[in-house]
Amino acid sequence: MSSVLFDKYLPFFRQAIAAVENRVYWSPFPENPAHLGAEAIEEGRQAFEAYRDASFYLDQPGVVGRNGGEVSPYGFALNVSYPVCNPDALIMAARSAMWPWVKAGPEDRVGVCLEVLHRLQTHGVEMAFAAMHTTGQSFTFAYQYSLAQALDRGLEAVACAYKEMKQVPYRSSWTRPQSNGGSVTMDKVFTPVPRGIGLVIACSTSPTWSAFPGIFANLVTGNPVIVKPHPQAILPLALTVAVARMVLKESGFDPNLISLLVDDETESVARIAALKPEIRLIDYTGGMAQGDWLEENAHHAVLFAQRSSLNCVVVDSTDDYKGLLRNLALSLCLYSGQLGATPRLVLVSREGVKTVEETVSAEQFGRDLAATISRLLDEGEKALDVMGCLHAEWLKEGIDAAREVGEVLRDSSPVENPNWPAARIHSPLLVKVGVLDEQAFAKEYFGPVSFLVETGTTTEALALAERVMASSGALALGLHSTNEHVQELAADLSLRQGVPLHLNLTGNVFMNQSAAYADFYGTGANPAANCSFTDSAFVSRRFFLVQTQSPVPASA
């Protein structure tokens, strides 16, 4: 069955491998739900509705109760209950599931993983609604980011891991000349063997996109996976696990190769599971504190951690001032600043922003950026699609705290969504600060909060950005400059701190969106993340190569 799947997807999979090798644009999963038609979207919506006020079915072992409690940021309780399973039972089941999966070999595992990804796509609308009502993303954005682009990142991980496993042939014939004139031939067989069981700990703002690389990289390299969702964003991953289990079962494998681990009332199950010696791989996305705890305590496992970051944009000069403003404003508004690579600090020199016509003063730039944000928000439904909701109530405290740090250039206020009167929507806050306020602004305010930092010179802006990103980590550095010398300084900084540099983005490419197959997300080189989606270090540590050699008789 699964070899059939590999053959079925081979032409498609070859495209994935070519895209990853050449780092070119490729988008196999449509990002706009409009192509499905209104009827399919309504069907998907109903499929999502059917999960509400119900028990989510998963035939997992070791069920000790049920738990749930997700509340949509759009203003209603989901009231879905999930089976709570004993981590030891899931681990035991995963262990017995593992060896047939290992022995099936890379191709069969690729086939199953690709079938899972395609099957998830057919549940796309339902997945997008599940993401929307757990993360607070708009439906449009959820379909793009939490479905299509998440599938991209999953597929990318499968392609990278397969490439890595296939760097070594399955078998080789090794012939050494002998000093007596003859030769000796050895038959060598190389088998990729998984590290163990993987635990994937997901977050509440990006439950699928951030978790799919770890889930699929583990599965394709032979490691069973236990998926631990954030208590506020279980449904998208419960759907993922359910679909994956079904495909595994259909393909003749034990569905316990993937299971869902839901918090019980103590909410410490992630830590309990992480300390089990059988867990040899941990993929983590979330805050610094939990990430640090894992780093300090789970030494028996390999940890791939994506944590918080403080991304900077340095504005020096531009030949498209309006494009700059619009691109930056949209980056700040997108999903209300809840993406890992969202710019947090906009650094501008008191010498102003050199444009084609004039030098815009720092004050004027601040007013222009604030006005551009406000104009974006005037765009009605489109603006609501861009912003979505705040995923959690506590983000409001961050907004309140940030207001006190400096001069408010653009205040945050509640925004109404006519379709969802109770939705938790707050417009972006932009606060102007000076370099002396560093202690107050150089920490993460998650959500729709950003600071305009006025520095003496662009060089000072770059130095401040470097210091902040080195200590707090960063996933993206933006630079607007037409000055080659400044560009070089920023490029050097980007290499030194391991932060991708986005130069002069004035169109429809944004620094907080990264394209699978082409863009690496995270470098592993600074505190924001110790890994990258998806480089070879992300996949090669998930398996070992074990070899057998035996002599080939001279007569053969």
Place this chain on the structure above:
Amino acid sequence: MSSVLFDKYLPFFRQAIAAVENRVYWSPFPENPAHLGAEAIEEGRQAFEAYRDASFYLDQPGVVGRNGGEVSPYGFALNVSYPVCNPDALIMAARSAMWPWVKAGPEDRVGVCLEVLHRLQTHGVEMAFAAMHTTGQSFTFAYQYSLAQALDRGLEAVACAYKEMKQVPYRSSWTRPQSNGGSVTMDKVFTPVPRGIGLVIACSTSPTWSAFPGIFANLVTGNPVIVKPHPQAILPLALTVAVARMVLKESGFDPNLISLLVDDETESVARIAALKPEIRLIDYTGGMAQGDWLEENAHHAVLFAQRSSLNCVVVDSTDDYKGLLRNLALSLCLYSGQLGATPRLVLVSREGVKTVEETVSAEQFGRDLAATISRLLDEGEKALDVMGCLHAEWLKEGIDAAREVGEVLRDSSPVENPNWPAARIHSPLLVKVGVLDEQAFAKEYFGPVSFLVETGTTTEALALAERVMASSGALALGLHSTNEHVQELAADLSLRQGVPLHLNLTGNVFMNQSAAYADFYGTGANPAANCSFTDSAFVSRRFFLVQTQSPVPASA
């Protein structure tokens, strides 16, 4: 200069990459010094002699004194003194050397590394004598293992790391269709950036072979290297560092990209250096205790550790009994059991060894193995070439302790080498034990000590081998069996514990010798080593990929 070097070595380097990709036999560095002629060997010997009773010259920064004190296992003091440098000074110098090296790019770095390897080859005889008189290897074996095969492992690391860096193109053009019918094109540039400074901590029995993978993998990925030799085996690495510094200087790079860190009187400089935050990579070969200490204390660095192991051979049945005995006896004698993958436990069932003619009883097998070892040792100069010397005095204690564990089948005794009357040579000890003695025999007796373990059945032998290797780690598992079912059991065990399986070795391939380009040494899957020479995990963690993107104007 260095691009010229890349071009110079390109045809050769392509062969290295092809060998690694196909895992076939390739031996670019001659393993037998005889091809050089007597004169060249005498010149090399004199070059080695010139280091004796002298100060080794290295123009490194931060010199605080001199130290040395190596004593040849062949019975005389080398009396070489090396500069002792402050680790902070070496780190500072490495940091300032790094960025031009990074910016030179992978090809230039490959060129320099290949020139270093070839230059070391021209110093081959002198290197072999240096290895001989520090490790106790025979000259023949030192030339093969500590020179030619060490160069192989260095070259293999360069090839693997280069392949890994080149999986991502230097530059890509990314074009996305826009919803309005146009398109947007981004220019993306990808740069491999090193992790930081690498510390390579070498051992006394394999100073070059075990250290070259880390040294060259670091250099080619852009990481400066500080080499910390074992106090008893400094000279081979001092020569290596001196040659590498010279090539770097000639190529226009800062020689402080590689430096030698010699112990002062406290002998704790390895730990002091390992804890420096600038050290981001540690390659370690040596005992369990120091390895465990590094694992527990040097969390800021990535640790690649090759530690001790307890390798097993299970003897069930054979169609070449004499070949089996001779192959196994030679494996036990080779460099007096001081290789990491030397078999320690030979497990045989009380049901005996099935051969073509008869079933040999376990008792008879023990007598036959002991006799074969003794016959090997009767071969005069050839036997001395195989055995070399014990690298340290304390190994004798292990021999004495092992004698007490069971019935001595073949006793160890001092062996005379007419050319080196004071050489520390002791013939192999073979002790017969039962499964109940596990506590006494299942620990590492480094050196010429092995145990014949009698079990009830072959299945019990496999189970015992698995238990021992799972807890103590192993680099090699041998099996002699003509029974397909037993072969399958052993293959499964090998996959489960991540131990390479050597099946029915009866000729001139030995389980404690591994061939670069084809064989992986260590899998990373068990306590013997957390890394492998050389898989992609060994090289891919030494660099990050940092990317820059900028829009390409529509008119371009």
